Amino acid sequence: MIEIKDLKKSYGERTVIDGLSLRIEKGEKVALMAPSGCGKTTLLRLISGLERAEGGQIDSEASVCFLFQEPRLFPQFTVLQNVKAVLTGKDKQKKALAALKEVGLEGEEGKYPHELSGGMAQRAVLARALVTGRQIFLLDEPFKGLDEQAKRELFALCRKALAQKTVLLVTHDEEEARAVCQRLLRFGKGMTLEEDLAL
Amino acid sequence: MTLSTIRNKPKKKWIAPILTLGAVLFWIGIWWLAAEQIDKAWVLPTPAQVFKALFSTITVKKALPILLSSLWGIFKGYLWGGGLGLLLAALTARIYPLHLLFSPLLTVVKATPIASFILILWVFFTNSAVPAYAVMLIVLPIIWANTEAGFGNTDEKLSEMARAYDLSLIKRIWYLYIPSAYPFFKSAAVTALGMAWKAGIAAEVFCTPDGTVGKMIAHAKRDIETAELFAWTILVVAVCFLFEKLLAALLSLPERKGRVKK
Numbered sequence: 008m009i010e011i012k013d014l015k016k017s018y019g020e021r022t023v024i025d026g027l028s029l030r031i032e033k034g035e036k037v038a039l040m041a042p043s044g045c046g047k048t049t050l051l052r053l054i055s056g057l058e059r060a061e062g063g064q065i066d067s068e069a070s071v072c073f074l075f076q077e078p079r080l081f082p083q084f085t086v087l088q089n090v091k092a093v094l095t096g097k098d099k100q101k102k103a104l105a106a107l108k109e110v111g112l113e114g115e116e117g118k119y120p121h122e123l124s125g126g127m128a129q130r131a132v133l134a135r136a137l138v139t140g141r142q143i144f145l146l147d148e149p150f151k152g153l154d155e156q157a158k159r160e161l162f163a164l165c166r167k168a169l170a171q172k173t174v175l176l177v178t179h180d181e182e183e184a185r186a187v188c189q190r191l192l193r194f195g196k197g198m199t200l201e202e203d204l205a206l
Numbered sequence: 207m208t209l210s211t212i213r214n215k216p217k218k219k220w221i222a223p224i225l226t227l228g229a230v231l232f233w234i235g236i237w238w239l240a241a242e243q244i245d246k247a248w249v250l251p252t253p254a255q256v257f258k259a260l261f262s263t264i265t266v267k268k269a270l271p272i273l274l275s276s277l278w279g280i281f282k283g284y285l286w287g288g289g290l291g292l293l294l295a296a297l298t299a300r301i302y303p304l305h306l307l308f309s310p311l312l313t314v315v316k317a318t319p320i321a322s323f324i325l326i327l328w329v330f331f332t333n334s335a336v337p338a339y340a341v342m343l344i345v346l347p348i349i350w351a352n353t354e355a356g357f358g359n360t361d362e363k364l365s366e367m368a369r370a371y372d373l374s375l376i377k378r379i380w381y382l383y384i385p386s387a388y389p390f391f392k393s394a395a396v397t398a399l400g401m402a403w404k405a406g407i408a409a410e411v412f413c414t415p416d417g418t419v420g421k422m423i424a425h426a427k428r429d430i431e432t433a434e435l436f437a438w439t440i441l442v443v444a445v446c447f448l449f450e451k452l453l454a455a456l457l458s459l460p461e462r463k464g465r466v467k468k
């Protein structure tokens with residue numbers, strides 16, 4: 008569960024989030040849609056702790072995992088090494104290989120990020136996120152720039168792999184929202200909630 | 207992709223070495239003509255006289271132990287300078303006040319003429335210790351400035367991702383900072399090696415510690431044995447070239463394995 012109360016964030020004079028309150032239930036998959044520059048990504052960054060809010064409160068019951076727009080894999084390390092990088096403790100190799108198998112990257116472990124297609128890179132990123140065991144997934148337009156085929160495969164994968172997770176998906180595309188989420192929140196300027204739809 | 211700006215560069219790879227050899231022979235020819243023209247071996251010996259002196263230097267004067275002795279002093283200074291440069295770079299890249307503190311000092315060190323260094327160091331150290339210290343002071347700012355720039359080149363987005371996944375400092379160093387600093391360190395390490403040789407031999411020529419190349423060069427100059435002076439210089443250049451190539455190949459190994467940026 009994520010509970011946001013009266014959240015405020017501005018960059019200099021520009022107010023990006025002006026008193027947002029929101030509640031996301033455990034296991035819920037919510038799409039966030041808003042015009043560009045309204046603060047969707049900022050909201051995810053605040054929830055993940057990458058940025059600090061000026062006011063308000065964010066409570067989450069579990070630790071969060073951020074999937075950025077770009078894959079952000081370490082370019083000098085293999086897919087397997089990238090997944091292992093976020094692991095601690097024993098059986099790192101085993102856990103990483105299992106996660107890569109889960110996302111359909113079995114046999115691609117030894118490849119470097121530049122050898123992967125956009126869809127494969129996002130799968131690797133998903134494997135890296137899944138292996139952490141975190142329960143809340145913040146997805147910042149992860150399907151952007153992918154071709155239709157790769158998108159559809161990733162939709163299916165997200166539905167399966169994130170079935171038990173709480174998901175917040177930032178998107179501009181309603182089709183993406185429908186493919187992954189059960190709830191759609193539309194925001195206007197200052198991240199004021201305009202529409203709360205069940206999908 | 208790198209585009210060459212050199213015009214008429216041969217397209218066939220095998221032509222380049224032949225052209226290089228041709229260029230070398232051309233300059234040796236010029237040297238020969240000039241030496242014949244001057245006709246005074248103590249001013250400018252002919253290539254044949256120099257190669258004869260080189261042969262005698264290697265065989266009769268036992269160049270190898272002398273070269274090894276110089277190499278050891280330069281190597282010590284290079285390692286100390288490189289190590290301290292790396293350590294300083296890691297610290298100053300991360301702690302800005304430290305950068306402010308060390309910047310003026312290292313700028314002064316970089317700008318100081320090597321001859322001044324050697325003479326100042328000679329005040330404090332014995333003549334056999336000066337070459338290593340001189341090399342250290344030459345190498346340190348080169349490694350520091352370049353490696354610090356490399357650390358500063360760390361990808362912000364990857365750094366943010368590392369934060370989002372709570373990667374430990376050790377993991378961040380391994381996955382993030384080393385790969386971004388490595389290409390800068392590599393080019394600095396190769397450049398610094400050439401500088402180290404120059405500084406080390408210069409310090410030996412000044413301080414003339416026993417059994418070193420610098421002392422042999424200084425004595426050849428004193429005795430007006432110009433051919434021998436040339437021979438020792440050729441040896442130094444050859445060894446320096448060899449070590450530079452060796453180091454570059456060694457430092458390229460991690461790149462070939464894809465571990466660091468090319």
